[in-house]
Amino acid sequence: MEVSKDRLPAAVTFDELALPLFDQLYNFARWLTQSREEAEDLVQETFAKALRGFPSFQPGTNFRAWMYRILRNTFLTSRTGLKAAPTYSLDDENLAPLEPGTSQTPEAILIERSNQHLVQSAIEELPLPFREILLLCEVEEMSYQEISETLSVPIGTVMSRLSRARTALRGIIKQKLEGA
C-alpha cells in the first residue's frame, strides 16, 4: 500500500485512499483490541472519524499514518484502550536500555514458520506500546518517520522503543521455548 507515501492527487476521494487500507487497519485493530467485535467497531469508528475529518486532511501529508493515528487514538480512548493505558504510561523511553544479554535470540526462532503460533502468542503478551510499534514496523513496514507520525513521538523514541520491544519479544519467546 503505497498511496500514503505519494503526494495526494488533487481530486482523490476518501474511499479511494482509505478502502485499500481496510485489511491492514483491521488486522492492526484486532491486535490492539484482541477481539473481533471490538476490532470491527474500532475500524468502523476510525473510518467514520476519518471521513468526517477528511476535508481538513492536509494533502501531501501521510494519509496512512493519519488513518493509523485516528485508529490508535480512538482505541486509546475506548474502554479496552483505557484499560491498556496504564501499561502504556509505564513505557518510559528514558529507562535504562535492557541488558544486551537478554537480546540473545533463541536458536529455535530459526524455524519461524512452524513457530508462528508461538510468535503470535508472544506478541499478544507484549505490552501495548511494544506490540503496536512492532506491528507498525514489521507488518505495516512503516518507516521510522511514519511510525513517528502515527504514534506522535519523536524518531529517537521510535528507535529506542522498537529496540526494547524486540528485546522484550525475544525474552517472551525464549521463556516459552524453555517452558515448552
Place this chain on the structure above:
Amino acid sequence: MADEWQSKLDPYLDGELSGEDMRALDAHVRSCPSCSAEVLSRVQLKRAIQSAGKRYAPSAEFRRSLENKIAPRRSRGIAWDRLAIALATILICVAAILVYQGRQNLNRAQLYSEVADLHVSTLASSTPVDVVSSDRHTVKPWFQGKIPFTFNLPEPKDSEFVLLGGRVAYLRQTAGAQLIYQVRKHQISVFIFPENALGGSFASESAVRKELSFSVQTWAHDGLRFIVVGDASPDDIRKLADLLKTAQQS
C-alpha cells in the same frame, strides 16, 4: 561484538541507516562472525513477526458493511454532480428559450409595429392605392409581375367590405400585396407576404388582437402570410379575415 555496531543493527535491518553507515556496517558484518550471527537472528525475528503479525482478516460481511457506509457517499456525490449538471443544462435551455422567445416577441412586436406603420402611412398618403378598383378581377391581375406570388380575393357581393384598391408594399425588404378595404368608413389593410421572408416571426395563426390600438389578425396559408390590420372593430377584422381565408381555399 562492538557495542557501537550493536546499536545500529536494528536501523540497519529496518533500512533506516544512511548510505554511508549502511556500507560501513555491511563491511563490518562480513568480517565479524558475532555480528553476522546477530544480524541473521534479527532478520529471522523480523520475518517471524511479519509472518505472525499478518494474522487477522476482516470478514466479507464486515467489509461489505463498511464499503456500503463509505461508498454511498461517493455515489451520492456523483448523483449530486449529475443533478447539478442536469440543472445547469435545464437552466441554460430555459434561458436560451426565454432569450429566443424574447427575441421572437421583440421581432413580432417590431413587425406588428411596421405593419401598423405601413397601414397608417398608406392611409395618410395622397394616393393610398396604386390600383383603384373595387373589382377583384382588376386588382388581382394588377399584381402580376409586381410580386412573386398570387392570391385569391373574396367575392365582393353580399359583403359589407368594399375593396378600394391595392398597392405593392414592402416589409423586411420583401415585396408583398397590400389591399385596402373599407367597412363603415373604417379602412382596413390586408397585407400578403411570402411567409419565409418574414422569418416565421408571427404566430402561425392568431385570433384578432389589439396591437398599438389597431385590431390585427394574422394567419399563414400555403406559404403566404396574411395580416389584416385596421382601426375597425375586432369583429369586422375577423369577418374580413374569414372571407379571405375562404377565398384562398377556393
